[in-house]
Amino acid sequence: MADTEPDFTLANSTLAIIGLGLMGGSLALALRGKCRAVLAADPNPTTQQLARQFRVVDEICASPADILPRADFVILAAPVQVILSQIANLPSHHPGSPVVMDIGSTKTDIVAALDALPPRFDPIGGHPMTGKETAGLGSADADLYRGAAFALTPLARSTRRARMLAEELVQSIGAHPLWLDAETHDAWVAATSHLPYLVAAALALATPEEVHPLVGPGFRSTSRVAGSDPRMMRDILLTNRAAVLAALDRYKTALSHLETLLATDSPNLEDQMRLAKSVRNRLTR
Numbered sequence: 484m485a486d487t488e489p490d491f492t493l494a495n496s497t498l499a500i501i502g503l504g505l506m507g508g509s510l511a512l513a514l515r516g517k518c519r520a521v522l523a524a525d526p527n528p529t530t531q532q533l534a535r536q537f538r539v540v541d542e543i544c545a546s547p548a549d550i551l552p553r554a555d556f557v558i559l560a561a562p563v564q565v566i567l568s569q570i571a572n573l574p575s576h577h578p579g580s581p582v583v584m585d586i587g588s589t590k591t592d593i594v595a596a597l598d599a600l601p602p603r604f605d606p607i608g609g610h611p612m613t614g615k616e617t618a619g620l621g622s623a624d625a626d627l628y629r630g631a632a633f634a635l636t637p638l639a640r641s642t643r644r645a646r647m648l649a650e651e652l653v654q655s656i657g658a659h660p661l662w663l664d665a666e667t668h669d670a671w672v673a674a675t676s677h678l679p680y681l682v683a684a685a686l687a688l689a690t691p692e693e694v695h696p697l698v699g700p701g702f703r704s705t706s707r708v709a710g711s712d713p714r715m716m717r718d719i720l721l722t723n724r725a726a727v728l729a730a731l732d733r734y735k736t737a738l739s740h741l742e743t744l745l746a747t748d749s750p751n752l753e754d755q756m757r758l759a760k761s762v763r764n765r766l767t768r
Contacts, residue, residue, distance in 0.1 A: 507560030508623030
């Protein structure tokens with residue numbers, strides 16, 4: 484159906500962003516002047532006030548039902564469990580045939596929900612690998628996506644129109660598209676994002692408060708993501724449970740090995756530290 488519209492581009496789209504927190508707000512700021520119109524829905528009165536005060540979008544309201552019928556490109560930008568409920572409500576809120584893209588942190592459950600939408604919808608999954616530990620529109624930044632990898636997880640039913648529009652959006656905000664299937668995406672982010680959160684949380688929980696005077700940049704940088712919104716992270720962890728548990732198992736094996744080397748004063752401890760440095764350098768190059 485949508486493949487018959489080859490001239491449908493970001494510039495002539497009316498975009499609706501559902502959820503105007505850090506990610507949705509940053510996306511709206513990055514897309515200023517790049518769409519025919521940017522509409523938004525968010526139930527938070529403070530968010531609505533900020534959006535109007537700083538003209539973040541062309542129009543904002545509390546309910547998605549008030550803007551969705553006018554949108555031909557819909558972005559779902561909320562916590563994962565909220566996105567799943569938004570997808571379930573889309574058929575009753577939108578009578579047309581929009582491209583629908585989410586930017587949730589896990590993809591398998593969301594892609595399955597997108598696939599259950601009526602045939603008139605044109606869905607595709609997405610996830611930008613960027614963010615902050617502070618949430619809300621007040622932390623939004625037009626440059627948040629610049630230079631970041633942006634995973635795109637198409638469905639078998641995703642049309643050429645959806646794929647081209649998603650890639651155009653990613654490139655227009657300065658990010659780099661990375662095409663993956665949902666399962667591979669979730670396995671990878673379990674290792675690079677969700678496990679680091681749990682490690683940071685465990686470090687915070689294991690550190691006595693009386694050491695506060697000697698907290699320096701090492702502890703601050705290592706524990707930084709423990710400051711993320713707990714509800715959001717709970718959604719992420721529970722919707723990627725199997726992959727996160729597998730990543731945790733690998734981590735515990737590596738940590739146990741280092742513990743053994745330290746306890747036995749093994750000469751191999753420094754070798755493992757050199758190996759860790761080398762691996763880290765390759766992963767972050």
